[in-house]
Amino acid sequence: FITFENNKSVKKALLKDKTYIGSRYITVEEGKGSSSSEYQRKADIMDIPEGCKIVIVKNLSYDLTEKELGDKFRGCGDINSIR
Numbered sequence: 001f002i003t004f005e006n007n008k009s010v011k012k013a014l015l016k017d018k019t020y021i022g023s024r025y026i027t028v029e030e031g032k033g034s035s036s037s038e039y040q041r042k043a044d045i046m047d048i049p050e051g052c053k054i055v056i057v058k059n060l061s062y063d064l065t066e067k068e069l070g071d072k073f074r075g076c077g078d079i080n081s082i083r
Contacts, residue, residue, distance in 0.1 A: 001031065001083045002073055004053045009077025013055045021072055027058040053080070 004010055010030055017028040031054025057069065066082045073079065 001081075002055050002057060002069070003031075003080040003082075004055070004076065005078040005080060007050070007052045009079075010052055010055055012076035013073050016072065016076075021064060021068065022061060024059055024061050024064075026060065029056045029058070030054070031056055 002013065004013065014028055014030060016026070019026060030049075030052055055073075057073075060069065070079055070082055
């Protein structure tokens with residue numbers, strides 16, 4: 001889960017869906033609301049909900065570091081946390 005400062009960053013992060021980190025093909029989905037435990041596939045909705053600041057990144061390598069993940073998404077905007 002990556003939590004950004006604002007939902008404009010989420011829009012940028014979603015553009016990284018179906019790209020690669022190393023040799024792994026990743027899936028990026030938006031979080032729902034402010035809780036990282038609740039999420040919704042981006043294909044299921046048309047607009048990003050107001051206040052959404054979380055994306056979920058799937059299919060990551062177990063040895064990927066938080067720094068490497070942050071490096072992939074840092075260009076999208078300020079990151080508050082990576083979990």
